[in-house]
Amino acid sequence: MGNDARTQDAAASVDFEEVQATQQFKDLRKRHRSFVFPMAIGFLLWYFAYVILAAYAVDFMSTKVWGNINVGIIMGLLQFVTTFAITGWYVSYSNRRLDPIAAEIRHGIEGHDYDKSGNSALGGGAK
C-alpha cells in the first residue's frame, strides 16, 4: 500500500541538511513560524487575561450588560468566537502561503534533487 507515515524509499538517500540550507526551505520555515508563533502567543495571552479577570476581577466580570447576561459570559463566548476565527485564518493562510511551497520542496526531494551523491539523478523530471 505504501501509505505508512514514513515510507523510507523516497527519502532514504536525501541530504536533509542541504535541503534545510536552501533559501526555499528557509522561506517556508519563516512563513510557518511567523504565523504560528505570534498567533499562539496572542491567543494564550487573551485566554490568560480572561482567566485572571475571572479569578481576580469578579466585580468587573459580574457587571450586567444586557438582562442577566454579564461581562463574564460575553467574554467567555468571545473566547469561542476567537477560537473559531483563528482556526479559519490559519487554514486559509496554510492553503495560500504554506502548502504550495511545501509541495514544491517535496517534489524536489522526491525528484532526487538533493541526493547525498551530490548530482541530481535522472528521474528528476519525472514528477
Added chain:
Amino acid sequence: MITIPAAVDVAALKDTTLLNMGIFALFVAVTMVIVLRASRNNKTAADYYAAGRSFTGSQNGTAIAGDYLSAASFLGITGAIAVNGYDGFMYSIGFLVAWLVALLLVAELLRNTGKFTMADVLSFRLRQRPVRIAAAISTLAVCFFYLLAQMAGAGSLISLLLGISDWGGQALVIIVVGALMIMYVLIGGMKGTTWVQIIKAILLIAGAAVMTLWVLAIYGFNLSSLLGGAVDAANNPAVLNPGLQYGKTETSKLDFMSLGLALVLGTAALPHVLMRFYTVPTAKEARKSVVWSIWLIGLFYIFTLVLGYGAAALVGADTIKGAPGGVNSAAPLLAFHLGGPLLLGFISAVAFATILAVVAGLTITAAASFAHDIYANVIAKGRADADTEVKVARRTVVVIGILAILGGILANGQNVAFLVALAFAVAASANLPTIIYSLFWRRFTTQGATWSMYGGLASAVILIALSPVVSGTATSMIKGANFAVFPLSNPGIVSIPLAFLLGWLGTVLDKRQEDRGKQAEMEVRSLTGVGAEKAVEH
C-alpha cells in the same frame, strides 16, 4: 405543548431501568456489528494501530470529537455549571481554546514525523532508547489517569440509572463496562474503535443539541431569561458570576489559574488525541481533522452552557447534589425532566457509549505505546515482526482493561471533569515541553527530553498525591488521613513551568551533541511532509 413535571422525582427513575438497559444494549449490538465488519481486513500493525491510515479528515475529526467529548465533558461540565455556576464554564472554554495549540503547533508537524505513537516523534532525532522509554511511561501514566476518570463516570451514571447505590453493584457495572471495552479493542483495533467514536460523537452532539434547543424553547430562546431562571432556582445571583467555587480564598484562586493552565496546555499533549492524527493519510487531512473537531467540540461546549444553567434552573442544584451519582447526574436528570423516561434512556445510553468509546480509545493508545515503544523497540530492539507486536498489543489491552476496572472502582464518586483535569495536568507537564522543544528548538538534546519528561511526570504525580484531592478533606480519595502538604488540587501551575525549565536546563548542561543530520531531517519532514505523503502523491 410540552408537559413538564413539576419537579424531578429521583425515585421514579428506577422504573425506567429496563428501558435504559434496552437502549444501551441496542447501541452495543449495533456498534459490535460495525466493529466486526470493520475488522475484517486488519492485517498489519498499521491496520491495527492506525486503521490503515484510511480515514478522511472529516471522519477523523468526528472521531477526535468523539474521543475528546468524554463523560467528563458531558456529565462533568454540565454538572459543574449546574452546581457551581460560572466556574464550571471555565472547563468548556479551556478544553476548546486548547485545540489551537494542537492546530497551530503540533498536529501537522507530528503527523509528518511519526508513525504510530507519540514516542516516534519525540525519539526521532534524539537517542532512541531513553527517550522512547520516557515517552512510553508518560503515555501510560496519562492514559491511566484519564481511564480512571472515565470509569469513575461509569460508576456515577450507573448508580443513577439503575438505582444501584451499593458499592458492590456499582463495581459490577464498572467490570461490565471494562469487559465490553476490552472486546471492542481486541476485535476492532483502531478501525473499529474509530467507527465507535464516530457513531458516538454524532449521537452525543445530536442529543445535546436536542436538549439545548428544548431548554432554550422553554425560555423563549432568550439566554437572559434562562440565566434568570437559574438565579431564581438557586436563589443566589452569584451563580452567574465567576468565583462561586474558586473565589473563596487566595489559594482557591491560584487553583483556578492552575486549572486554566493545565486545560489549555494539556490537549495537545494527550497521547490518545495525538495518535488519532496517524489515522489519516496526509498532514493536510490532519489539519482538516483538527478544524472539523474544533467546530464540533466548540458547538458542543456552547451547548454545555445552556444545559448546565438549564439543569440548575429546571432541576435545581440541591436535587442534583442529592441524587445518586451526585454532580455528574445533572445532564441525565435534565433529560428526564424534559423528555421523561425515553429521553433519559437515550441520553444515558449516549453517555454510556461515550464512556465505552473513550475508554476504548485510551486503551488502544496505551497498548500501542507498550507494544510499539517498549516491546518492539526496547525489549526486542526492533527485531520483533509486526505480528508479534500486534499480539503483544492485544495482550496489553487485556492487562490495561483490568487495571482500569480496578482503578475505576477506587475512583468511583469523584467529579469526572475534575479527574480529567488532572490527566490534562500530567500530560501538559510530562509531554508538552518535549513535543514543543523537539519540533522547534534545534539544540534540544536527549538529556533535556528525559529531564523534562521524568521531571514533569514525577512533579505532577507527586503534587497530586500530596494535594487535597488525595487526603485531608471530606471529599478526598483517602478519607481519614491527612498528608496534603500541597494546597492546590491541580498541580499544573507548578509542574508545567518546571518541566519546561528542566527541558531547557537539561539541554544547556548536556555535553553531548545530537545528530545534526537527524535534526535537519526532522525539520524538513515536519514542514514538507516528504516521505509521509506517498499515499496521495502516487
